């Protein structure tokens with residue numbers, strides 16, 4: 811039986827976007843993939859990626875703050891669960907998250923994740939793990 815070309819399609823979409831040590835030092839970074847600005851966060855030993863535009867009114871989320879896994883936008887203080895992108899505030903939409911992998915000291919992400927079918931929020935792919 812011939813290999814199914816779709817089987818590994820998800821793995822092939824990951825692109826290298828940052829050096830892990832540099833991200834850990836700065837805590838956050840903005841990368842551009844497929845014309846969209848994506849915010850990276852190194853928080854409590856793990857890496858997360860979300861759309862850098864706040865879904866409320868577009869403020870850059872890398873200028874927000876993260877505490878206990880909650881990302882807070884500093885314009886109107888919308889709060890988002892960093893891992894899945896779900897908002898805690900009914901007046902803001904969920905923020906798009908992107909699957910992340912760490913390979914050989916570099917951060918990779920999938921810039922075109924499959925929609926979760928619930929309005930553009932998180933991808934539901936689980937927490938990216940950073941090897942020690």
Ligand code: FES
Pocket residue numbers: 864865866867868869883884885886887888902
């Ligand atoms: S723009 Fe982020 S809360 Fe309003």
